[in-house]
Amino acid sequence: MPNTDTLDLIDRYYAAFNRGDRETMLALLSENVVHDLNQGARETGREAFRAFLQRMDRCYAEQLTDIVVMASADGRRAAAEYVVHGEYKTDDEGLPPARGQRYVLPGGAFFEAGNGYITRVTNYYNLQDWIAQVQGE
Numbered sequence: 001m002p003n004t005d006t007l008d009l010i011d012r013y014y015a016a017f018n019r020g021d022r023e024t025m026l027a028l029l030s031e032n033v034v035h036d037l038n039q040g041a042r043e044t045g046r047e048a049f050r051a052f053l054q055r056m057d058r059c060y061a062e063q064l065t066d067i068v069v070m071a072s073a074d075g076r077r078a079a080a081e082y083v084v085h086g087e088y089k090t091d092d093e094g095l096p097p098a099r100g101q102r103y104v105l106p107g108g109a110f111f112e113a114g115n116g117y118i119t120r121v122t123n124y125y126n127l128q129d130w131i132a133q134v135q136g137e
Contacts, residue, residue, distance in 0.1 A: 006071040105125050
């Protein structure tokens with residue numbers, strides 16, 4: 001897969017994210033996509049990713065800005081850096097109570113791609129920074 005195709009694939013993924021178009025996001029993922037949650041477990045499969053998105057949409061409203069995407073020469077791997085602008089809408093399990101707090105947080109992701117699909121998504125952000133922001137510290 002040429003790296004220009006991978007760059008386009010990741011750009012379409014983030015454009016769909018910012019539009020709230022979860023079905024398009026899911027269609028860009030392989031059936032057996034591997035998803036590494038920030039400081040959490042590894043999940044496998046498009047349906048597990050769908051459940052993750054549903055939880056995220058219930059608890060958070062987010063938009064990404066300043067998105068920069070890079071891909072390896074062979075297009076098999078990519079990385080993205082961005083800034084998350086969000087609102088914490090509803091309590092998420094194991095995290096502080098939600099009261100509509102707003103936050104701005106840098107983040108990043110690593111991807112693998114093949115056959116026109118994203119095959120791995122690994123997200124990173126500073127959870128302690130996010131907690132400090134939503135707790136008002």
